[in-house]
Amino acid sequence: MPQRLAASSQRFSQANAIRWFWRYLSRWPLGRLWRFAAWLGPQVYRLSRRERRITNANLKVAYPQLSGHERKALAHDSLRHSTATMLELGHAWMAEPERVALGILAVHGREKLDNARAEGRGVIILAPHFGNWEVLGFWLSSHFPFTAMYEPPKMAALDPVIRQGRMRMGAQLVPTNPRGVAGLLKALKRSETVGILPDQDPDWGSGVFAPFFGRDAYTATLLPKLVARTQARVVTGVALRLPGKGFEIHFLDADERVYDADDVQSASGVNASVEDAVALAPAQYQWEYKRYRKTVQEQQKLANFRDYRIY
Template identity: 70%
Template sequence: MVNRVSPKPSRKKSARKSQRLQAQGVNWLWRLLSGRRLKTLWWLAGLSSRVLYAISRRERHVTRRNVEVAYPEDSAERRRERVRESLRHSAATMLELGFAWIGAPEKIEASIVNVHGRELLDDARAENRGVIVLAPHFGNWEVLNFWLSSHFPFTAMYEPPKMIELDPIIRHGRERMGAELVPTNPRGVAALLKALKRAEAVGILPDQEPGWGSGAFADFFGRPAYTATLLPKLVARTQARVVTGVARRVPDGKGFEIHFLAADERVYDTDEAISAAGVNACVESAVALDPAQYQWEYKRWKKTPEEQQKTPGYRERRLYTRR
């Protein structure tokens, strides 16, 4: 009798199983934290950010390089403080995802202690104009999504997460108050245009680096950053009003304040490079509300003009290369 050995599972199957287990763990954590008080989550963010600062060289390094660019006048000690503050706010955002996506809507609404600049949206709609909300990675942008979709017809682009098992949870969390999520492709752009022509609100992430061919270089804190050029296309075809929107975390876990800021007038320019400069100026104005709450862990200056124009054999020293 021949003994048959069961074949070992393929690496692909093992990877999928591992991903499912990770997704289940993340889902469990979100649900566990969804009912916790914001003060508790802020305290936990303080603990986890210390660990992150100690063991995560990537986040620490990228954050430090970014604040060096944005605040070159800082002393070494102030720079370290900025890095620690940023990591704590980023940790808080991650811990608050369950609160924003799964928590009781009345509890989330109650956590929003003030809304500044709402008249910018109301006035635009009164004029039968759509509103494009530039929502940078500042504070808790999921709370901003919650408020916008609770008070206005709201459409935003959405790209499923790499951990696809989390997609139903994230999608439900963002859509549960009425938001419409559309894909990050031409079909999604067409949906944004239709929403704006109906005098509704749409959301755009202004500080995500686009692929080559979909952006223009414009200064961001004095250094050229490759910036998406979708905005002038939407404005040109809809005459929409543009505002910047953020959910700023109130100190010590006491809730959030929503801020809507009038956009830099350059965002309405038909020249894509000028419009991109206006977009970056809008993000800078939002960051000025509380620089620690901006997500400095993102490689905002990864692409460079030199890389775009490089010739064969060209080698560049990148901003984020470790020395």
């Protein structure tokens, strides 16, 4: 019991320190945040073996045509941008809303959302881990009734901070379970906007394998279920960072395969849509995420094990 109490106290102290750090950084101008990220990113590359290894491995899959030197340079840039995203959380969640809004310098493709809603359709935003997705969420919830799925962080003491930051402009958060899916369906049937992270690794049974930068990645199958039941339009949305200056919001037409009733075809369209967004600025994608964690071979082993248990 004393050990558990000590561990709980330590986590609470860590969460308070992180919250204080975000609050402190929320007062910084974006130019200063970027200069800090530009200095800190190379230190992350040098000192964090995990991030360095995964980033380089993913870039080798995605851009085999690049030389080793070019991939290393791209990996350095990627970790600068990922570091900037973490430093900018205070800006997105805690800075005065007027200041966050002023940092959004342009919005491209808004008519895709307006036209869909004028037709009485809901809109599903595919929001990959690109640029600053929290700034994208800020803009969406400032302009539309917006609902997104939310999974509490492992550090539970940070949950209130993140919830408050994401909901402060009116967004609704629903859990990552059947109740949350029902919440998304209701929002879409009201012709509202919902957000989905298309590049997370779903649990077994909740996805299919589909190509992502030429290699099969286990991809969630939630999207075709939502589209089939609501006839919603699907749009890819990102907040592109203009280093030291601000952000540009881009809404892109999703690959037409996302509307296919076949799960594999729809998932292929989702991944192609993410690829189109990444093409805007490859260094701004979060390449340190283990997108290829699950494999077809592992799926087959699980299936064989289940068959064995049945008999």
